[in-house]
Amino acid sequence: MASAARNGAAAAALMVAVSVLALAAAGSAQLQYGFYKGKCNGTDVEALVQSIVRARFARENPIVAYLLRMQFHECAVNGCDGGLLIDGPGTEKTAPPNLSVKGYDVIAAVKAELERKCPGVVSCSDIQILATRDAVALAGGAAYAVRTGRRDRRRSLAPDVRLPAPEFTAAQMVAYFGGLGLSAFDAVLLLGAHTVGATRCSAIKGSRLYRYGGRAGATDPGMDPGYAFVYKNYVCPNVPSSDNNAVFLDDQWSALKLDNHYYRNLQQRRGVLACDQNLYSDGSTRWIVDLLAKDSGLFTSLFPKALVKLSEVNVVTGTQGEIRKVCNRFN
Numbered sequence: 058m059a060s061a062a063r064n065g066a067a068a069a070a071l072m073v074a075v076s077v078l079a080l081a082a083a084g085s086a087q088l089q090y091g092f093y094k095g096k097c098n099g100t101d102v103e104a105l106v107q108s109i110v111r112a113r114f115a116r117e118n119p120i121v122a123y124l125l126r127m128q129f130h131e132c133a134v135n136g137c138d139g140g141l142l143i144d145g146p147g148t149e150k151t152a153p154p155n156l157s158v159k160g161y162d163v164i165a166a167v168k169a170e171l172e173r174k175c176p177g178v179v180s181c182s183d184i185q186i187l188a189t190r191d192a193v194a195l196a197g198g199a200a201y202a203v204r205t206g207r208r209d210r211r212r213s214l215a216p217d218v219r220l221p222a223p224e225f226t227a228a229q230m231v232a233y234f235g236g237l238g239l240s241a242f243d244a245v246l247l248l249g250a251h252t253v254g255a256t257r258c259s260a261i262k263g264s265r266l267y268r269y270g271g272r273a274g275a276t277d278p279g280m281d282p283g284y285a286f287v288y289k290n291y292v293c294p295n296v297p298s299s300d301n302n303a304v305f306l307d308d309q310w311s312a313l314k315l316d317n318h319y320y321r322n323l324q325q326r327r328g329v330l331a332c333d334q335n336l337y338s339d340g341s342t343r344w345i346v347d348l349l350a351k352d353s354g355l356f357t358s359l360f361p362k363a364l365v366k367l368s369e370v371n372v373v374t375g376t377q378g379e380i381r382k383v384c385n386r387f388n
Contacts, residue, residue: 123160136371
């Protein structure tokens, strides 16, 4: 009886998973290259997005890191549906992992300009994906095409936000991305976005520098001792005032360029977050890190493909959802 119950539960779970994947596939199947061509009163939608992102990048290079992070925090929660953009109490934006997300003003600026050109045509979720694509190219990444035609979902709830923790093991990270329909290779590629990322000392002081494994004064032995020395003595000293100090997830000289240096850091035990270094500590993903560290062109060519797969997770299309008039509130 117990075995039959377990089998029945497993079958039901499988049916739900298949239904979710089928819905996601149906939505992504309605996306198109050049979806907005001829729909914006003579305005080239993608060129307009690119021009605004380029102007912002010229003033503030870290916008590429902001937009990459935004795309992940958006698409990993209920799909790429604009839910993260909504203001108000209890929305996705208010969940603790999203409090430090930046770049909303760029999306708002693009939306305002497009509403002047062609009201009610371009979704906020598509703007996010296009803006990220353009920022990647500006930061030295490969140019790539994305399909558009997403609509904005009328849902944004903080309890929906479940994102990977900084201390995730490789297995946990791969399982998380697997839940989004992405492979282990996709997971390692997407974490390569950390080559332009940054965090705060508070994210590593307890877990890696001063209380590893819950032991007072213990430093993670998986971290290069020279790097640990620099962090402890110059970047993140063990005082409360250092909690908000910025820590680049790649070497500072490489932090504004999308390259494979992140993976070479992992080979030298110089990953900043535990979840990064764990990709190299675990044999199941180490080979992927080695492959990407060895060939810079491979990362450049494959990273956009993983971003495209992420951008098509659980989208709403056709008559579902809405096209918001402004991105931070429902119509």
